[in-house]
Amino acid sequence: MTSDGDSFLPRIQSVFYATFDDKKGRKIVYQVPEGLIGASPLPGESISKYLFNFNDISKYVIPPPALCGRLVTCATRNHRLIGYPVELRGKYERVYFRCNLCFVFERQADLSCYEPIIRKIARVFTACEEESGFLSSPQKSAAIPAILEQLYEDLNSYSETSISIDAFNSIELKIFPFYPNPTPVKDWMVPVALINLSRRIEPNWDLTMVKVCEHIDGVNHVSRIAHLADCDLDLAREAISHLLYYQVIMMIDIFQYSNMYTLRKSVQWLADEPHVKDECGPYVTRTGKPVPDWPKLLHLYSRLKVGKTVFEWMQEHDVLDDGIDVRRFTSFGVIKGFLRRVHRWPILLKSSESPSNGHTMLTLLDGEHHTDELCSKFEVGWPLLEQWLIAAGDGKGDGDYGRVAIIHR
Structure with missing residues (x-):
């Protein structure tokens, strides 16, 4: 079982290149895949077939001069865009030339790892335009669709790309995930592995890290792990903090029958998620016992509340007769994010x-x-x-x- 908060590089939904046209104003010139972003819908045409309407956010894609040369993000109902609008001045018909290459992601995506990518693409495109008019020349800018296509395919598939633009300029990109600093590790916290740690251990690992990983079982708290591993408590905390940083473990509370839990609001939408319904029964049922159906399990979760201990809840609903492993039952809800410990x-x-x-x-x-x-x-x-x-x-x-x-x- 994995947590709902697993961190992966967000997938690019679309890449598009927009400019300020002297006659038509702000417009998308090229987009990959084609037809995902719409402009003003034709009479009788539904905008729902598009990711979003470009006209609704065009002033943020090609913004006023004050925002040019800065990283700009904006959000629609379901998506988030990130771009680096550029304004160049010179021998242009309107004295200036404005353009922007944007990536589109799902709204909840963490875009921190793409910020340096967007900045670098903007720098390379600016250099190409200043040297040879690559962006403003109709003949040379015809190469942009192929660049967008390669950015979309390579970054989604390999998280890196190498694109040659001309004899002197190229785009060399590699995405590195940004991990936030972990929360401080406390002695009473219980680490839960989100991957199979035993399969990842290598001979050159730090000895303390190896010994600590051997005792991470979702039951032992930090101070007990340090005792079982026969290592200094500060070193055990540091090792667990490293595992937290790389998001291969998460921390939950010590399980006791005197604990109290209550539902979070997220249960309103998580209750219908297929991965939650499919994983819960097999995970929380003791070996050899029939797996209760999801409505039965969801009802049991709804009976947990402030002021009622796990032991009282067990007695009231005959939980053991249903073959439920109570520790795994509560930890599943905490890991998935719809159950909260009441301290x-x-x-x-x-x-x-x-x-x-x-x-x-x-x-x-x-x-x-x-x-x-x-x-x-x-x-x-x-x-x-x-x-x-x-x-x-x-x-x-x-x-x-x-x-x-x-x-x-």
Whole structure:
């Protein structure tokens, strides 16, 4: 099973070249594939057959001079464009010549890896125009469609290309994915592999990295992995941070039957995604048990809510009788992004009286440390930690924590 947030290079939906025509104004001169981007629709013609209407975004493709020489992105209902409009001045009929080569992607695509690509193409095209009038000459610009075709095919298929324009200029491109810095790795977090790590280990890998990977099973949290791998905790955190950076693992919470979960709004559209429906049953069902259908599983997910622990949910719905592996059931929802863990954040309320319990944990009851962190720090489970919280707040138990307030969020 893989997460819904896997990062791949976004696919180019279309490449087009636009200019400002002296008589017709802004227009697309060439596009690949042909006919995907429409201008003003003819009477009775539906615009729905196009990716979008060029006239709706033309002022951003060929913008005023202030935006020329800058990276410009704009979005339509379903797509996003990125280009680098250029204005050249010289012996032109209108004194200036404006053009832009744009890539079109799906709206949610991350375009950071294409920004240097667009800038380089603009630089090469500008140099060619200044040297030989490559863009403004009708004879020489006839080579542009072939360039667009090769950009579209090579970058989508190989993430690189080499295009010779003339004897002195060429376009040499290679796309490198940009990965954001990973979130800080905490001791109580549980790494989950998104690929088969054992198959990727090579003899020249760092020894700590190899030992850490051996204990990433979706159950062990970071501090336990460091203990099992017999390595320094800081080194284990660093190794896991490297794996996070390359997006081959993701982090989830420690599973305990005292955990609470609730649905995210994304379940509204994820519930109809075929890959979610097809993967869920086989993943969350124990070996040898019949796989429940998706409506049954979705109903069980909908019964998870704030204030109800996993154990209470199991008892109420006889989950074990359905052959469901509860840990995998909750982790599937978290990994796919439609289930959210609800943490307990204990706060020791201010009082003139001194706490009857002198445990060092009291200094951490400030609403900034949730119970997973406290369990990991003091190497205890929730039942014992709960008793400590009751004692710290002079409570009576059974939900009464006295001067310790528990915030669920």
